[in-house]
Amino acid sequence: MSAYTDKVLKMVKERNPGEVEFHQAVEEVLESIKVVFDKHPEYEEHGILERLVEPERQIIFRVPWVDDNGNVQVNRGFRIEFNSTLGPYKGGIRFHPSVYSGIIKFLGFEQIFKNALTGRPIGGGKGGSDFDPKGKSDGEVMRFCQSFMTELARHIGDKTDVPAGDIGVGGREIGYLFGQYKRIKNRYEAGVLTGKGLSWGGSLVRTEATGYGLIYILEEMLKENNVSLIDKEVVVSGSGNVAIYAAEKITQLGAKVVAMSDSSGHLYDESGIDLEYIKEIKEVNRGRIKEYLTKYPEAEYCEDCTDIWSMKCDIALPCATQNEMDEESAQKLIDNGVMAIAEGANMPLTPAAAKLIQDNDVYYIPGKAANAGGVATSALEMTQNAMWDHWSFDKVDQKLQQIMINIYKNASQVAKEYGLEGDLVAGANIASFHIIADAMIDHGVI
Numbered sequence: 001m002s003a004y005t006d007k008v009l010k011m012v013k014e015r016n017p018g019e020v021e022f023h024q025a026v027e028e029v030l031e032s033i034k035v036v037f038d039k040h041p042e043y044e045e046h047g048i049l050e051r052l053v054e055p056e057r058q059i060i061f062r063v064p065w066v067d068d069n070g071n072v073q074v075n076r077g078f079r080i081e082f083n084s085t086l087g088p089y090k091g092g093i094r095f096h097p098s099v100y101s102g103i104i105k106f107l108g109f110e111q112i113f114k115n116a117l118t119g120r121p122i123g124g125g126k127g128g129s130d131f132d133p134k135g136k137s138d139g140e141v142m143r144f145c146q147s148f149m150t151e152l153a154r155h156i157g158d159k160t161d162v163p164a165g166d167i168g169v170g171g172r173e174i175g176y177l178f179g180q181y182k183r184i185k186n187r188y189e190a191g192v193l194t195g196k197g198l199s200w201g202g203s204l205v206r207t208e209a210t211g212y213g214l215i216y217i218l219e220e221m222l223k224e225n226n227v228s229l230i231d232k233e234v235v236v237s238g239s240g241n242v243a244i245y246a247a248e249k250i251t252q253l254g255a256k257v258v259a260m261s262d263s264s265g266h267l268y269d270e271s272g273i274d275l276e277y278i279k280e281i282k283e284v285n286r287g288r289i290k291e292y293l294t295k296y297p298e299a300e301y302c303e304d305c306t307d308i309w310s311m312k313c314d315i316a317l318p319c320a321t322q323n324e325m326d327e328e329s330a331q332k333l334i335d336n337g338v339m340a341i342a343e344g345a346n347m348p349l350t351p352a353a354a355k356l357i358q359d360n361d362v363y364y365i366p367g368k369a370a371n372a373g374g375v376a377t378s379a380l381e382m383t384q385n386a387m388w389d390h391w392s393f394d395k396v397d398q399k400l401q402q403i404m405i406n407i408y409k410n411a412s413q414v415a416k417e418y419g420l421e422g423d424l425v426a427g428a429n430i431a432s433f434h435i436i437a438d439a440m441i442d443h444g445v446i
């Protein structure tokens with residue numbers, strides 16, 4: 001750390017006590033951009049870091065709703081509008097019992113940098129609630145979403161703040177949220193949310209975008225290093241939106257996915273996971289991954305989901321949640337000869353795991369770059385909404401591919417310029433920091 005980054009990190013810890021995920025995300029960025037400040041003293045003079053780590057606005061609200069038994073339930077809602085330098089706040093909404101301000105701040109902070117990398121005019125924000133959609137009826141989820149939006153509606157808008165999905169928020173939840181927003185505002189403002197249904201303003205490829213984008217950037221990095229995806233064995237954690245479409249694309253490109261998981265455990269199927277069946281279990285029936293054994297009894301199931309990292313593979317794709325891979329898990333992957341790790345989830349590796357992976361020369365793409373395809377395609381959805389247009393699957397997919405290739409090239413070029421060739425963590429953080437910091441200087445002290 002430099003004296004400047006040290007001072008800012010200390011300030012972040014003092015001002016946000018106990019918010020350990022936020023501290024971790026800030027520390028990771030500051031550590032890798034500390035090399036910038038000797039060359040660019042103007043950033044310190046303009047107080048860029050002090051302003052960047054302080055959200056522009058933080059909204060915390062009560063979400064009361066009535067469950068199927070007629071009981072009143074109360075959850076806590078959050079929207080952290082972190083930075084609007086490059087455009088309207090943009091970032092998903094997470095419904096998960098672990099949600100508190102530290103999680104939303106870490107995600108919102110990461111989103112600022114990720115969104116800058118996409119080259120689209122979007123700022124960074126994130127929201128969510130400690131509501132757990134698991135085991136709830138459609139009616140309960142709908143009533144919760146309506147109550148959540150009743151408060152959120154006054155803070156968002158297609159040119160202000162544009163939420164989307166994240167863990168626990170998919171097409172069903174976006175539908176209920178959009179319906180309530182439209183009802184409150186009496187206005188069909190399609191661009192206020194992304195991840196919408198295709199018949200009411202959604203974009204083709206948004207469902208697949210984060211997972212597909214992850215594989216496009218991985219493919220580009222491996223191609224640069226003369227490595228092919230054909231016949232590579234792949235372990236993918238999670239079995240939600242990101243995991244399923246990452247597994248789909250990498251399978252289409254000739255690799256074999258042998259393991260997937262959910263929060264209850266992981267599967268191993270050495271002949272290759274049947275993804276259509278996983279989709280049926282997870283997307284249609286909202287079931288548990290263990291149900292895979294009813295059709296494939298020869299597959300193995302283990303109730304410890306973190307044990308997925310002891311499965312031998314060439315490529316590991318953590319696509320579930322933050323800090324899901326610790327140092328011990330990373331060591332197991334290295335011992336088993338892992339060649340590449342690309343992060344579908346946000347901050348899935350602990351700092352110690354990330355260091356170990358980098359020290360062992362494993363190809364490594366951090367989430368800010370690797371999972372940016374989702375939000376990039378959300379920005380493409382906003383463009384279509386603003387134009388009252390609807391593009392073909394191929395058109396959106398090609399734009400997504402190009403954005404992911406550009407992110408890779410940009411991050412790897414900037415790493416090289418700073419004498420850190422091959423370090424995509426530094427490259428992604430420094431490249432995006434320059435874009436945001438220069439624009440903040442343009443806007444004056446606000």
Ligand SMILES: NC(=O)C1=CN([C@@H]2O[C@H](COP(=O)(O)OP(=O)(O)OC[C@H]3O[C@@H](n4cnc5c(N)ncnc54)[C@H](OP(=O)(O)O)[C@@H]3O)[C@@H](O)[C@H]2O)C=CC1
Pocket residue numbers: 165166167168169170210237238239240241242243261262263264305306319320321322324344345346371372374375
């Ligand atoms: N959706 C998007 O477009 C984007 C998502 N991301 C990030 O990707 C990650 C996954 O999001 P998404 O796929 O949308 O979320 P989903 O809710 O669709 O899926 C999450 C998956 O992760 C599993 N999971 C959760 N916790 C654990 C755990 N501790 N161990 C193993 N599996 C676990 C869930 O299992 P279970 O079913 O048991 O809950 C589920 O299968 C998150 O980090 C998110 O922030 C990043 C960029 C964009």
Ligand SMILES: O=C(O)CCC(=O)C(=O)O
Pocket residue numbers: 090091092093111114162163164165166194346371372374375376378
């Ligand atoms: O599509 C979006 O706006 C948000 C995606 C997201 O939440 C993320 O990139 O982590």
